Amino acid sequence: MISVVKRLSAMARAYAYNRDPRVAAANVISLLVASNQPFYPLYLFWLVSSDITAAWFTFLSTPFFVTVPAVARWNDAAGRALLPLAGIGNTMLSAWLFGTASAVEIFLVPCGVIALLVFRPRERVVGLALAALAFGIFLLLHDAYGQPLARYDAAQYAALARLNLVSASMLTAFVAILFSGILAQAERSADAARHEKTG
Known part of the structure; x- marks a missing residue:
C-alpha cells in the first residue's frame, strides 16, 4: 500500500513539474484542488x-483542474489561466447547486x-482581467442563481x-505559502548572483 502511494505521489510530482516556478505552482494548486474534490461530499x-x-x-x-499541467505543457499561459477559470466556473456551479447562503462564493477570493500571482509583471493585464472576472461574477450573479438544487435549514447552511x-481560507493560505517560497528562492538566487559579482 505504501509503495502504491509513493508511486502515485511520484507520478503526480512528475506531472506537475515545470521549470517555470509560476507554472509549477499553478500545476501544484490545480492537482491539490482536484485531489480534494472527492472528499467534499464526505465533509458535507x-x-x-x-x-x-x-x-x-x-x-x-475536476477534469479542468486535472488537465492544467497538460495544457501548461502546450502553452504555459493557457495552463495558468485555466486554473482560476476552472475555479471560477466551479464556484459558479456550486453557488447554483447550494445557494449563496452556503457562502461558497468565498472561493472567488482565492x-x-x-x-x-501566477502571471508575471509583463502579463499583469491577464491576471488583472481574471481577477476582475472573479469580482464581477460575485457582483453580477450573487442574486441571480435562483433556487438552489440543495435545500438545507438555517443550522445546516451555517455549518x-x-x-x-x-x-x-486554507486554500488561500496554501497559495500564499507556495508563492512565499518562490519569492524566497528568487531572493536567494539574487543574493548568490551578487556575491559572485563582488567575490
Whole structure:
C-alpha cells in the first residue's frame, strides 16, 4: 500500500513539474484542488447533512483542474489561466447547486489571488482581467442563481458556510505559502548572483 502511494505521489510530482516556478505552482494548486474534490461530499455528509446529492455535480469541474499541467505543457499561459477559470466556473456551479447562503462564493477570493500571482509583471493585464472576472461574477450573479438544487435549514447552511469559509481560507493560505517560497528562492538566487559579482 505504501509503495502504491509513493508511486502515485511520484507520478503526480512528475506531472506537475515545470521549470517555470509560476507554472509549477499553478500545476501544484490545480492537482491539490482536484485531489480534494472527492472528499467534499464526505465533509458535507459529516458536517452538514446526509443529503449530498448536489455535491456530486461539483465533479464536473475536476477534469479542468486535472488537465492544467497538460495544457501548461502546450502553452504555459493557457495552463495558468485555466486554473482560476476552472475555479471560477466551479464556484459558479456550486453557488447554483447550494445557494449563496452556503457562502461558497468565498472561493472567488482565492481564484482572484491565484490569477494575480501566477502571471508575471509583463502579463499583469491577464491576471488583472481574471481577477476582475472573479469580482464581477460575485457582483453580477450573487442574486441571480435562483433556487438552489440543495435545500438545507438555517443550522445546516451555517455549518456549510463554516466549511466553505475554512476551506477557502486554507486554500488561500496554501497559495500564499507556495508563492512565499518562490519569492524566497528568487531572493536567494539574487543574493548568490551578487556575491559572485563582488567575490
